[in-house]
Amino acid sequence: MQILSETVTLHTEHPFGISRETIQTQRSVIVQLQHLDHVGWGEVTENRFYGRTAESIQENIRIAADTLSGMTEILPCSGGVKQIWDRVAQRILPDTFALSAIDSAVCDWAAKHQNVPTYQIWGLDWTSKVPSSFTIGLDTIDRMVTKLRQRPGWPVYKIKLGSDDDLDIVRRLRQETDAVFRVDANGGWDVDKTIAMSQAMKTLNVQFIEQPLPIDASESAKRDVFTHSRLPLIADEDCQVVADVAKCSGMYHGISVKLCKCGGLTPAFDMLRQARRLGLSTMVGCMVESSIGISAAAQLLPLLDFADLDGAELLDSDPAMGASVDRGIVTLAVGNGHAASMRQHSE
DSSP: OEEEEEEEEEEEEEEEEOSSOEEEEEEEEEEEEEETTEEEEEEEEOBTTTTBOHHHHHHHHHHHHHHHTTOTTTTTSTTHHHHHHHHHHHHHTTOHHHHHHHHHHHHHHHHHHTTSBGGGGGTOOSOOOOOBOEEEOSOOHHHHHHHHHTSTTOSEEEEEOOSTTHHHHHHHHHTTOOSEEEEEOTTOOOHHHHHHHHHHHHTTTEEEEEOOSOTTSOHHHHHHHHHHOSSOEEESTTOOSHHHHHHHBTTBSEEEEOHHHHTSHHHHHHHHHHHHHTTOEEEEOOOSOOHHHHHHHGGGGGGOSEEOOOGGGGBSSOSEESOEEETTEEEOOSSSBTOOEETTOOO
16 A cells, blocks of 8 residues: 655635635645555645644655555455544544545545445435535625626625625625625624624525634624524534534534544544534535545535535636536536546546
8 A cells, every 4th residue: 555645736716815814825735545456535735724734734644654554454344444544543633634635535445446436435325406605705895796707607605704894795796696695704703793794694695604703702602693693604613523513503503514624524424414413504615625625525415405615616727637516516527436636647
């Protein structure tokens, strides 16, 4: 078995802004698990907010490779994916970012070994019609209008907010389209603003608000918003790992799962199942990433109420190929596993 990794620099089509920062480039770590006749692919981006750099991720992937080298007999076995996740997690947690890239590659390899798409290893059927949103990054109002106009015809747009102009932004964008809006403050609001914005945005066909309060806001503040918001609330930064799902009940109406935060597809599957048992809405989100990462996350679509899988659509050029997202419609590439790879590589 070989574990190979490389860091690539992705460039966004436009400056991509959220309440915390604006980026134009994104470094991403691409992983290959080569064993027998198959290659499993994984991807994870670095993230300053969560304290993960490409260098720290690469170092933990090297540690994980040492662990995996002694597990070649387990890899093809039933239950092998979960056993590998548990063993690697013991070595490299709390770095869920490196863990997620390894887990994605392991799941991809296991599905290819079984000659099935990845979603089938969990017994899922590809029957979901859940559309993905397209994200309009936080910017000046005029630039946000331009971004929307350049991507017409999407059924859902996610609007990044967290500025003094938030309500004006949504009102102006509403003049451009009748599509459903979702808004994401990335923790940039306080209690009063969240409640006031929920009242105003309910009349603007906004479907829900994602992560309005900062992650360090008090539990009482989050429950206050939950009680008085006129719109459903979806946890993002507040729902990172499996243990966070139950905590969101009574403070949020749903959760957004990101593979990099929870440690990969294996725990993400558990989080989505648990959320549904608790009556929480389910969503899988993404970072600005290539089709390697998007193709992995898309395997969970049958478990979702909402999808936000436009990360590769935000790039100026995608160095990978795999699942596509065209005006909200998510289509998997033909093939087993995630059916994704870097463009210069073929299995």
